[in-house]
Amino acid sequence: MSKKLTGASGTPIADNQNSRSAGPRGPVLIDDFHLIEKLAHFNRENIPERRVHAKGAGAHGTFTVTKDISKYTSAKLFDTIGKKTPILSRFSTVGGERGSADTARDPRGFSLKFYTEEGNWDIVGNNTPVFFIRDAIKFPDFIHTQKRVPQTNLKDPNMMWDFFSLSPEALHQVTILFSDRGIPDGFRFMHGYGSHTYSLINKDGVRTWVKWHFRTQQGIKNLDPKKAAELDGSNPDYATEDLFNAIEKGDYPKWGVYIQIMTEEQAKNHKDNPFDVTKVWSQREFPLHEVGFFELNRNPENYFAEIEQAAFAPSNVIPGTGLSPDKMLQGRVFAYADAQRYRIGTNYQQLPINAPKCPYANYQRDGAMRFDSNGGSSLNYEPNSDPNAPKQTNDPNPLFPADLSGAAGIYDNRTDGDYYSYPAALFKLMNADQKELLINNIAESLQSVKKETVERVLAHFVKIDPEYGNGIAKKLNITLK
Structure with missing residues (x-):
């Protein structure tokens, strides 16, 4: 025996094939709550996609x-x-x-x-x-270079390589990204x-x-x-x-x-x-x-x-x-x-997929889509005198004490200027075929990039390894000084 079709509130649905209308030719009536519920829910079926890692x-x-x-x-x-x-x-x-x-x-x-x-x-x-x-603090800037140009709504390698050329700490990851592992x-x-x-x-x-x-x-x-x-x-x-x-x-x-x-x-x-x-x-x-x-x-x-x-x-x-x-x-x-x-x-x-499998209790209440008992009649503050209410465990805290030093301030993360030794070590580990693939992939990506950006990028790759930088330059028919 098949299940009885109902609306979200459990109301039985007599007809799921036809809208309620004024006569056989319409118009459709707004008091057709089943139609309205279906369309309204459909309009909201897409939650905002992740800004990154969407697919x-x-x-x-x-x-x-x-x-x-x-x-x-x-x-x-x-x-x-x-x-x-x-x-x-x-x-x-x-x-x-x-x-x-x-x-x-x-x-x-x-x-x-x-x-x-x-x-x-x-x-x-x-x-x-x-x-x-x-x-x-640089994450929004970096991700914007991987997305679309505000004017054209098109992706543009100029944004990506402009950012990389001015952010040499990225070169290690860039070398991995354009290798066979990319x-x-x-x-x-x-x-x-x-x-x-x-x-x-x-x-x-x-x-x-x-x-x-x-x-x-x-x-x-x-x-x-x-x-x-x-x-x-x-x-x-x-x-x-x-x-x-x-x-x-x-x-x-x-x-x-x-x-x-x-x-x-x-x-x-x-x-x-x-x-x-x-x-x-x-x-x-x-x-x-x-x-x-x-x-x-x-x-x-x-x-x-x-x-x-x-x-x-x-x-x-x-x-x-x-x-x-x-x-x-x-x-x-x-x-x-x-x-x-x-x-x-x-x-x-x-949500079931995010909820812990172990028992849990807290003082969070209310908010959109609260679909449990919302704490029922229990207290919503702490400390409290209820012996059955949730209490802190006094176990070791996962946020383990950290040794902090130095005055609060903004410190330049680029005082460490070693941008090249780690990608250089990675490049040396590659065999000839892997190096050739890496160089080809980067050269192809740089084909449509502005000349001044390409020159900045090549200056970095040469510092990683002359074979690396000169190999890319050769593919682009550029003679490095």
């Missing part, structure tokens, strides 16, 4: 602990080898709109939500270990990174700085630019389709979970700022330590409810985990949660 795919899975890291963290999800924790993943391109192609040359977002017994813990990273900028072959065949420096805190209150690495067990695969351009037109949802179909047929993708570890003392004496997200930590000096693995084994039943409404934010930390002084991370701690409040609503954390 993406995701799936459910499990994280499994394989190594004991209790000496570094008191977080309960790591407390037993073999322990499993449900997770949600989302992969995305960064600059494109929701209808853009999965095969664009772009970093890939790599976000994980762990539904732990102590609350939700999010790592919101990318498929690259570094980023274009060091300070979140267009992964779907989402299953790429590594992921927390990118920022995070922290772990053990039961004795000792903090350790860490970098999170998620290494694909499917192997690395990247797309040739010509193949990517072909897919752009023939199947713009290539990566989304690949992930869904693999999980649907039981070919569950897996990633190994690892951390790099740096003590507070090592951080103080490190030759570079260990919280600078434009640089990496040497794996020779700070090797990878295995933590576990995660497997994606369940597709969403409804994309909108489980992926589009999924809200990731690095402010979601749990006891035993924490943040760092990384200026980009500090900005994201505010910006991501704030973006979700705008995009989905002030009560976005109540």
Whole structure:
């Protein structure tokens, strides 16, 4: 027996095929509440798309602990080898709109939500270990260069290269972006990174700085630019389709979970700022330590409810985990949660996909789309004298005390002028074919860029490595002085 069709309020709908009208030829009457409800809801079905990472795919899975890291963290999800924790993943391109192609040359977002017994813990990273900028105050400027020109509403490489040429801290990420890794072959065949420096805190209150690495067990695969351009037109949802179909047929993708570890003392004496997200930590000096693995084994039943409404934010930390002084991370701690409040609503954390799996209680009340009991008759302030009301735990705070020094002020992040050694080391690691592909990709992107901008950019690439800069110049028929 089929279900009875009703409106959103539960009212039975007698006719879902015809509008109520004055006679068979109309006009339609405004008191047709079912028509009005359907049209009004349809008009509002699109929530604002993410300003960045708008196009993406995701799936459910499990994280499994394989190594004991209790000496570094008191977080309960790591407390037993073999322990499993449900997770949600989302992969995305960064600059494109929701209808853009999965095969664009772009970093890939790599976000994980762990539904732990102590609350939700999010790592919101990318498929690259570094980023274009060091300070979140430059994030809106950078993203504007990846979007559309205000006058023409067209994308223009002049904006991007003008910004890069005047922001040399971006060169490390630029070199990765225009390498073979700039267009992964779907989402299953790429590594992921927390990118920022995070922290772990053990039961004795000792903090350790860490970098999170998620290494694909499917192997690395990247797309040739010509193949990517072909897919752009023939199947713009290539990566989304690949992930869904693999999980649907039981070919569950897996990633190994690892951390790099740096003590507070090592951080103080490190030759570079260990919280600078434009640089990496040497794996020779700070090797990878295995933590576990995660497997994606369940597709969403409804994309909108489980992926589009999924809200990731690095402010979601749990006891035993924490943040760092990384200026980009500090900005994201505010910006991501704030973006979700705008995009989905002030009560976005109540949505089933975002709600913790563990018990939770707070004094938040009211706001649009509050769809639980809104606290019922309980008190909405604290401290209070009700013995049954939520009280603070006095457990160690995830916002671990930080040693602050120096006068409050605005400090130039470019006093560290080492823009070239890290991309130079990366360039030297490439074989001849990888170097040729990198040089071709950059030269092609620079074809329509203004001459003065090209000259500024080439001056940077030559400083990274003469072979690098001169190779690009040769492709552009430019003779460098």
